[in-house]
Amino acid sequence: MTDTERDMTVVVTGASGRVGRRLAHAARAAGAAVRPASRASGFDWQDRSTWADALRGADAAFLAHPSDVGAPDAAEAVGALAREAAGLGVRRLALLSARGEEQARPTEEALRDAGADWTVVRSAWFAQNFSEGPLVAELRERGELVFPAGEVQEPFVDARDVADVVVAALTSGDRYAGQVLEVSGPRLLTFGEAVAEIAKETGRALTYRAVSPAEYGANLAAFGVPDEEAAFLVGLFASLLDGRNAHLSDGVRQVLGRPPRDFGGYVRDAATAGAWDA
Structure with a gap:
């Protein structure tokens, strides 16, 4: 990062999210000023009158749609x-997108047409989805993860790597302008294998139970998820978890010059922090 780039102000939407808060930390560590864009700071995706105050005077922005990039x-x-x-x-501008999610392509195209230098970061499934968000409650409280992934393999990526790639894309001049960067972890695991690694590290009898997308949708409805949102998620998982993402991507090494963090290291860190304590 040059001295000019150290003086950058970076707007971070979703600054309390899995990637956003790690991105804010990484950007500050790189010398940039961070401007969180959240309801706590007066920014609201649903209220366009709040956008200008969050953006005015900034040099770069990270865009993470609050529900899903393909919503x-x-x-x-x-x-x-x-x-x-x-x-x-x-x-x-850098957009957080998803590998293999065809529903996200119109959103990526909208970013390209905005008139600023853009980078799209297409991420594999976050490793942190197992320890943060709705899935962790199932593992922590019931000792079981119910999910419609079958035996499909996924190269789970550490959200810290995603954040570091985005920071590099925003602070490296035009080096990554106009590029789509695909990031993943270094090895393929099924969801069952991932849960088994968590069980081994924690010493708990954790299990994974695969269900069909339709059964998962019924579970979501039973938990009060609105029908339209549940239908979108069922369709999304049915497509993303069909094997199309069972391959590695080299975006982390390409941008950061090092291999991506391994899932096992993530599990050790999360277990030490008590993520799955009963």
Whole structure:
């Protein structure tokens, strides 16, 4: 990072999320000023009148749609926010996207058309999904993860690596402008194998039970998830977990010059922090 780039101000949407809060930490460590864009700071994805104050005077912005990058409203929202950012002089934009998610392509296209330098970071499934968010409660409280992944393999990526790649994309001049970077972990695991590694590290009898997307959707409805949202998630998982992502990507090494963090290291760190304590 040059001295000019050390003076950068980076807007971080989703600054309390799995990637966002790690990105904020990494950007500060790199010498950039971080401006969290969240409801706590007055920013609201649903209220466009709040966007200008979050973006004005910033040099770069990280865009993470609050539900999913392929959600029905994501392309319009991300496109509008990206255009507002470009109009206010924000030079660099990075979008968090997902490997293999065809539903995300309109959102990526909306970013490209906004008028600023852009980078798309397509991520594999976060390792931290097992220790943060709704899935961890099942493992912690019931000792079982119920999910519609079957025996499909996934190269789970550490959210810290995703954050580091985004920071590099935003603070390396135009080196990654106009590029799609795909990031993954260094090895393939089934969801069952991932849960087994967590069980071994924690000494708990944790299990994985595969269900069909339809059964998973019924479970979501039983937990009060709105029908439209449940239907979207069922369709999303049915496509993403069909084996299309059972391969490695080299984005972490390409950008950071090192191998991605291994799932086992993530498990040790999360277990030490008590992520799965009963």
